[in-house]
Amino acid sequence: MKDARLRHGRASLALSFFVQGVTFALLVTRIPAIQDRYGISDGLLPVFLAAVPILAGVGSVVTEKVVARVRPRGVLRWAQPVVLLALLGVGAGSELWQAAVALGVFGLSVGALDASMNMMGVSLQRAYGRSIMLGFHAAYSLGGIAGASMAWAGAHWDLTLLVSYLPAVVVLLPAAFIGSRWYVEGKAEGDGPPEEVSSGVSVSFKLLMPLCLVMSFAYIGDSTVSNWSAKYLQDVLGSSEQLSTVPYNVYMVTTLLGRAVGDFGVRRFGAVAVVRFGSVLAAAGFGVVAVASGAWIGMLGFTMLGLGLCVIVPQTFAAAGRMFPGASDTAIARLNVFNYVGFLVGSPLVGALGDAWSYRGAMLVPMVLVLATLVYAKSFGPEPARYGGGHERPRTVDVG
DSSP states (O other): OHHHHHHHHHHHHHHHHHHHHHHHHHHHTTHHHHHHHHTOOTTTHHHHHHHHHHHHHHHHHHHHHHHHHHHHHHHHHHHHHHHHHHHHHHHHOOSHHHHHHHHHHHHHHHHHHHHHHHHHHHHHHHHHTSOOHHHHHHHHHHHHHHHHHHHHHHHHTTOOHHHHHHHHHHHHHHHHHHHGGGOEEEEETTSOOHHHHTTTOOOOHHHHHHHHHHHHHHHHHHHHHHHHHHHIIIIISOOOTTGGGHHHHHHHHHHHHHHHHHHHHHHHHOHHHHHHHHHHHHHHHHHHHHHOSSHHHHHHHHHHHHHHHTTHHHHHHHHHHHHOTTSHHHHHHHHHHHHHHHHHHHHHHHHHHHHHTOHHHHTHHHHHHHHGGGGGGGGGOSOTTOSSTTOOOOEEEEEO
């Protein structure tokens, strides 16, 4: 019975990751359409875009306090519908203030959603006694591909934002809400009841800082690809406009593939080895992009980036759970803030360096930052399949 509950909980959480991938992709890939609909000026657009991750960071911090009372499954059960409805609000409004309110609600709720999803993922991984976090993030990548494809269709057929968003919300909102009935929080035997796990246990920011830096570095790399790959291929490597849209799609597909098999690599070689390999591969990808002589070489670099970066973020959350087993929810909520720090820093940093120096040179900065993950790789041990003495710990579950 417990194994069945774990499987159901794992499937329902994977669905939540998938839904979030679709939702976020639908928002970020239609930013030009959002700007046109609300008449947001080029000068004001960066303010709107920065507000979302800033408010998401606030939402993550608030979640740290809330989960002590209602547990991560309760936060996730209500945060996901709010995120979907906020997306619909972005598509339904017509006034600038309406866009501001909808994006503000989206930011706050997505911070709570990201934090609670990863809290539950780490909790389930603890119950399984082996690496499963990459599988959840693979579901997110799959959702991102689906959402980006839906956004492409909306743009191709010149659909309004509301018409583009409504089918996704109509399908995904009830699916996510029904799926939330099977949410499970797992815990290793001996941790005590979930409500008592974090009591009296503090999270040392000094110990957590290496993982916070790694999270920021990974998202600086990710935002570089998201925001600059098309421009880089077209303006620096001389590709056509159509071809310049390919690298991000390739990046998303390789991210999905890498995460789909990544858990097997962690179980076989350990988290430290997988993170080191991913860091080196991602850094090499940035290097290839920086020296590429043509568009196809550049795309090879972005492919390497997807395969390398994809393993780092899920393993960073998992490492925080192992580092603070008695206060993993708190550690993950604080670590999640640095997701948004990297997102905020990455795109402006590369843009400023590209304008002041060169875009080839700018690619070397995220390369060095991702490579710096090697310095902190020991923070990812021990292997998640082992909890002392090389033996898996017995599994128990808390079902809600």
